[in-house]
Amino acid sequence: MQKNTDITFEHLGLIDYKEAWEYQEKVFNSVLELKAQNRNAAAGAQQPTPNYLLFCSHPHVYTLGKSGHEEHLLLNEEGLREKGATYYKINRGGDITYHGPGQLVGYPILDLDNFFTDIHKYLRYLEEAVILTLAEYGVSAGRIPGLTGVWLDHEEQRNPRKICAMGVKCSRWVTMHGFAFNINADLDYFNNIVPCGIPDKQVTSLAKELGHEVPMAEVEEKLQKHLANQFGATITTATHEERH
Numbered sequence: 001m002q003k004n005t006d007i008t009f010e011h012l013g014l015i016d017y018k019e020a021w022e023y024q025e026k027v028f029n030s031v032l033e034l035k036a037q038n039r040n041a042a043a044g045a046q047q048p049t050p051n052y053l054l055f056c057s058h059p060h061v062y063t064l065g066k067s068g069h070e071e072h073l074l075l076n077e078e079g080l081r082e083k084g085a086t087y088y089k090i091n092r093g094g095d096i097t098y099h100g101p102g103q104l105v106g107y108p109i110l111d112l113d114n115f116f117t118d119i120h121k122y123l124r125y126l127e128e129a130v131i132l133t134l135a136e137y138g139v140s141a142g143r144i145p146g147l148t149g150v151w152l153d154h155e156e157q158r159n160p161r162k163i164c165a166m167g168v169k170c171s172r173w174v175t176m177h178g179f180a181f182n183i184n185a186d187l188d189y190f191n192n193i194v195p196c197g198i199p200d201k202q203v204t205s206l207a208k209e210l211g212h213e214v215p216m217a218e219v220e221e222k223l224q225k226h227l228a229n230q231f232g233a234t235i236t237t238a239t240h241e242e243r244h
Helices: 017-039 077-083 119-135 187-192 206-210 216-231
Strands: 006-014 052-057 061-064 086-089 096-099 103-109 141-144 147-152 161-171 174-182 234-237
Touching: 006 216, 017 052, 017 086, 017 103, 017 174, 052 216, 077 187, 096 103, 096 174, 096 187, 103 216, 119 141, 119 147, 119 161, 119 174, 119 216, 216 234
Parallel strands: 006 052, 006 234, 061 086
Antiparallel strands: 052 103, 061 096, 103 174, 141 147, 147 161, 161 174
């Protein structure tokens, strides 16, 4: 069956974390169901599996991955209420992270059988798209061996700081969850957790590094372009009729 490298893009805007998670799972499961049907169908009756890219931001929320530690959340229930934040344990990899307004959250739901079946390569491609986006703002970013995500001061590591966290789930080579890119985020909320379970590293944002806020739509457009280039894909915005 011919590989499908088209990606349907949808912007969910500011959306409650649980609502976005349920929407992701609905799309994710629809792709898995089609893959299952294809395995049982004759070659001529198989349908190409679709790929999706969701962008959004969330109200203040902390999420804990399946390999994370609850003690990395430094707030109790009362503290969460005072901060106007919610808390969820979820099924992605990684430890604890924060999502909130001013942060670009990306959820690629890709069938990697359409591209390549290598989850580490997939993560490196996501990182590279963010690195190239930051380069357009004159911000030098890269990777720190053994630590997923995108970092500043990644070479000398005198003051390494994370600007983009990542945590993904993959089943039968279909991905969900993704990345959280700090653009204009309120970094004070990171003081309430041990970010990604790493106690000796700082967190930053594009606005903090540049000294001024950056239009979110501008960053989203640049990042979308670099993601398309990394995956050799064509990204098309969904029409209302195409949405799930």
